[in-house]
Amino acid sequence: MDSLKRLSSQAYHEGIWDALKEQDEHVYQLINKEYERLQNTLQLIAAENLCTRAVLAALGSIVQNKTTEGFPHARFHGGCDVVDDIEELAVARAKETFKAQYANVQPHSGTAANQIVLVALLESGDRILSLELNQGGHVSHGANVSFGGKFFDVENYFVDRQTYRLDVENIRQKALEFKPKLIICGGSAYARTIDFQQFRRIADEVGAYLMADISHIAGLIIAGAHPSPIDAAHFSTTSTYKPGGPRGGLILMGKDFDRQIEVSGKKTPLWRLIQKTTFPGVQGTPYLNNIAAKAIFFKETLSEEYRSRQFRIVENAARLAENLLGLGYDVVTDGTDNHMILINIANLREGMTGAIAQECLEECGIIINKNRLPYDTRNAAVASGARLGTPIVTRNGMGPDQMDTIAGLFDTVLRGVKIVSEREYELDNSLKDDTRRKIMELCHEFPMS
Numbered sequence: 001m002d003s004l005k006r007l008s009s010q011a012y013h014e015g016i017w018d019a020l021k022e023q024d025e026h027v028y029q030l031i032n033k034e035y036e037r038l039q040n041t042l043q044l045i046a047a048e049n050l051c052t053r054a055v056l057a058a059l060g061s062i063v064q065n066k067t068t069e070g071f072p073h074a075r076f077h078g079g080c081d082v083v084d085d086i087e088e089l090a091v092a093r094a095k096e097t098f099k100a101q102y103a104n105v106q107p108h109s110g111t112a113a114n115q116i117v118l119v120a121l122l123e124s125g126d127r128i129l130s131l132e133l134n135q136g137g138h139v140s141h142g143a144n145v146s147f148g149g150k151f152f153d154v155e156n157y158f159v160d161r162q163t164y165r166l167d168v169e170n171i172r173q174k175a176l177e178f179k180p181k182l183i184i185c186g187g188s189a190y191a192r193t194i195d196f197q198q199f200r201r202i203a204d205e206v207g208a209y210l211m212a213d214i215s216h217i218a219g220l221i222i223a224g225a226h227p228s229p230i231d232a233a234h235f236s237t238t239s240t241y242k243p244g245g246p247r248g249g250l251i252l253m254g255k256d257f258d259r260q261i262e263v264s265g266k267k268t269p270l271w272r273l274i275q276k277t278t279f280p281g282v283q284g285t286p287y288l289n290n291i292a293a294k295a296i297f298f299k300e301t302l303s304e305e306y307r308s309r310q311f312r313i314v315e316n317a318a319r320l321a322e323n324l325l326g327l328g329y330d331v332v333t334d335g336t337d338n339h340m341i342l343i344n345i346a347n348l349r350e351g352m353t354g355a356i357a358q359e360c361l362e363e364c365g366i367i368i369n370k371n372r373l374p375y376d377t378r379n380a381a382v383a384s385g386a387r388l389g390t391p392i393v394t395r396n397g398m399g400p401d402q403m404d405t406i407a408g409l410f411d412t413v414l415r416g417v418k419i420v421s422e423r424e425y426e427l428d429n430s431l432k433d434d435t436r437r438k439i440m441e442l443c444h445e446f447p448m449s
């Protein structure tokens with residue numbers, strides 16, 4: 001009986017938490033502290049989400065130990081039957097949930113997914129046109145400080161100076177002049193709907209490939225709360241944690257997946273080029289435990305609960321934005337179409353900065369991030385903007401009433417703080433304690449599950 005017990009996968013995996021506690025009390029305690037932090041403070045970071053415990057279980061499973069290279073049925077090591085099934089399941093479910101023709105579940109992150117597409121398509125010195133970082137783009141879209149900026153010739157488009165919205169005609173003019181080989185759309189600080197069809201028209205006009213990076217809005221796209229780029233773009237990339245799955249990346253292709261291109265004199269379909277650039281081009285062994293967790297997550301996204309939640313995320317963001325506008329905040333573009341709210345926080349009061357807002361709110365239990373705004377004159381460590389997001393509060397069951405409460409508490413802190421310099425402030429202890437208590441009560445009413 002005892003030996004049977006030892007041989008059971010169930011017993012092995014159920015013992016994981018006890019094993020940690022026994023073996024490393026220090027890390028065990030730190031993980032507990034992180035749990036307490038999540039339960040007792042309000043998570044409003046637009047780039048964060050919560051995965052389910054089933055996803056966590058797969059991440060912490062024995063599958064993590066399997067080493068291989070390559071893709072299912074074309075591996076470089078033995079013993080891959082089970083992990084081949086896992087990866088094929090993840091691929092099939094990714095294709096189903098995104099309505100895609102091709103899915104690659106191996107990228108270790110959203111950044112790696114982008115790197116794979118860039119390296120697959122471009123030679124060193126080739127041209128990329130993308131949204132500038134501070135305008136709402138992403139560092140992996142060719143920013144100077146990233147690998148893309150080092151190896152490729154990158155030109156940026158900008159949002160309109162008055163409306164802070166993407167200006168299609170301006171992007172088209174830039175594309176016509178610059179003649180990029182790749183156009184990238186999507187970003188990490190843009191609160192409005194992206195018209196992927198318009199980007200594709202521009203790409204076709206100048207003979208460029210189009211990559212849509214949907215990291216922030218992938219969940220909304222799955223549910224139909226934002227238009228899908230899958231057939232409009234040649235490649236769609238995303239992180240898998242932002243829509244609520246495990247950490248990791250994903251590359252998707254729609255109708256262009258098997259378009260033939262010539263690589264060193266030989267014709268190859270685009271999807272195969274992506275496959276070869278993933279391994280051996282950019283990455284080594286896949287993280288098969290993450291891939292198992294991705295499979296679980298993609299199945300979750302098919303549920304009614306997941307899909308309806310995406311619409312509630314958008315409704316909550318709209319409600320929060322409306323409240324903040326009513327309280328006199330300069331919400332960039334006067335609202336939001338997605339899960340994110342970008343605020344020109346410097347316009348609230350003389351001397352207010354993103355850094356002060358982030359830090360004094362955190363002392364009160366409200367977790368947000370400072371963000372540079374389009375045309376920001378402050379550096380990234382100070383910033384003029386604040387970015388808020390509603391995925392986690394919605395996941396925890398909060399709705400319109402709670403958005404009203406949150407806006408009120410947010411405002412009380414930012415009106416009450418005494419500004420000393422760009423990064424220094426003084427916060428009244430009673431204001432801090434009172435807000436912390438109210439935030440904790442709210443969080444305990446809607447705990448993470």
Ligand SMILES: *Cc1c(COP(=O)(O)O)cnc(C)c1O
Binds near residue numbers: 108110188213240249
């Ligand atoms: C978060 C994000 C990424 C990077 O994903 P990681 O998995 O953190 O590397 C890439 N692109 C955009 C638009 C993002 O928001």
